[in-house]
Amino acid sequence: MRKLILGILGVLLIVGAIFLGNYIASSKKKTRPVPEKVVKTVFTDTIENKTVKIVIPANGNLVAKRRVELYAEVQGVFRSTGKLFRPGQEYSQGQTLISIDASEYYASVQSAKSNLYNTIAAIMPDLRLDFPEVFDKWQIYLNSFDMDKTTPKLPEMTSEKENYFITGRGIVSSYYNVKNLEQRLSKYRIRAPFSGILTEALVTEGSLVRNGQKLGEYIDNSVYEMEVSLGKSYATLLKVGESVELNNIENTMSYLGKVTRVNGSIDATTQTIKAFVEVKGKDLKEGMFLEAKLNAKEERNAIEVGRGLLLDNNQIYVVRDSLLDIIDVKPVHFSDTKAVIKGVPNGTIILAKPIPGAYAGMKVKAFQNKENSSKSTSSN
Incomplete structure (x- = not known):
């Protein structure tokens, strides 16, 4: 009996162990969740x-619209004008940029003017006798003759006899010789053709200036131009006078310009056409890089x-x-x-x-x- 009871207990333990193992195994199985379909927002x-509006971006550097390269046409020593001839120096229109010592040449001009005056004065008695009708105008000319001023234009000759008489005395040739000397004398002083600023100075006061020597560069710092290159497809779309928005690289300053010129030919190498945009501004400087937005078409x-x-x-x-x-x-x-x-x-x-x-x-x-x-x- 005892063996029977132990056998039954053994069987029950084995069956219980089997059920316990199955339970533990089934509890470790996890059901895989169904993935939720994501809908993107x-x-x-x-x-x-x-x-x-089709806007064409372009960029370029500013160049002064009016620029003068200063060259010497005479020789002499560079004299001070009251302003230092240095880059950044501003001048008003008509102010002296460069003054070259012309004392020696000035003396020769005055000598020629004196000879002209003496020649005219020498014929006055003959004019009083032979041409009394023209004497007064020549007398007025002599009275207005000032050695310190530009030689006045000769009186108009109204008859052939007067013309032959005056020309025969060498007055006309002497007059044009004096005017030629005065014209060359004016080259010893270079004046500012417009208000602007000196951007390059290659000589200093006291330097010996030679004929043909470059002295510097002078620009008008109130108006600038920017050259931009555009595709040839826009050649017929750009029009002179159209407004253009300009910005600096940092996009902190904006300016309003306008198209002033459009080149009539296309660059054969790059197949582009060049347009020129004019812009004004106190903060603008030559060489400044700007970006332009050109309104090509709608x-x-x-x-x-x-x-x-x-x-x-x-x-x-x-x-x-x-x-x-x-x-x-x-x-x-x-x-x-x-x-x-x-x-x-x-x-x-x-x-x-x-x-x-x-x-x-x-x-x-x-x-x-x-x-x-x-x-x-x-x-x-």
Whole structure:
């Protein structure tokens, strides 16, 4: 009996161990959760076609519109004018830029003027006797003759006899000889042709200036020009007089210029056309680098989108019933960050920002701004 009881207990222990093992094994099994389908939230725009201004970006350096390179046409010692001949020195129109010592040459001019005066004075008695009708005008000419001023123009000769008489005495040739000397004497003093600033000085006071030597450069610092190169497709679109917005590199200062000239020929090497933009401003300096935005033309029934939204096959994503779809579009202009396209019907909802991994048929959810949830946005 005892053996029977022990056998039954052994069987029960074995069965219990089996059930306990199965229970422990079954408790370690975890059910794999069903992955939840993620719906991406996207930014969208509702399209409204309108007229888009095509703006062409360009850049260049400012150059003074009026510039004078100063050269010596005579020889002598550079004398002080009261202002230091140094870069950055400003002058008003008519002020002396450079004065070259002309004392020796001035003496020869005065000698020639004196000879002319004496020659005319010597014929006055003959004029009184032979040509009394012209005596008065020559007497008035002599009275107005000032050795310290420019030689006045000879009186007009009204008859052939007077002309032969005056010319025969060598007065006309002496007069033009004096005027030639006076003209050369004026080259010893160079005056500012306009108000501006000296940008280069190659001589200093006391230097010996030689004929043909470059002395410096002088510019008008109130008006500048910027040369820009544009694609030949815009040759017929740019017009003289159009306004141009200009900005510096830091985009902290903006200026308003205008197109003053457009080159009539296209560069055969680069296939570009050059345009010149005039701009004024107190803060402008020659050589300053500026970026220009030229209004080339206006494209009707078009929209402007980011270039990242345009697919390689000239297509864009649209949202239809919370699903992405693809439509064909017609690009008409590209800039660095934007693209002007046509062919998108009004009211079409497109992506406002590209999303990674997008594909046609992808389920999306449009982002709703609480403040503007009831407003549709334009692509522009």
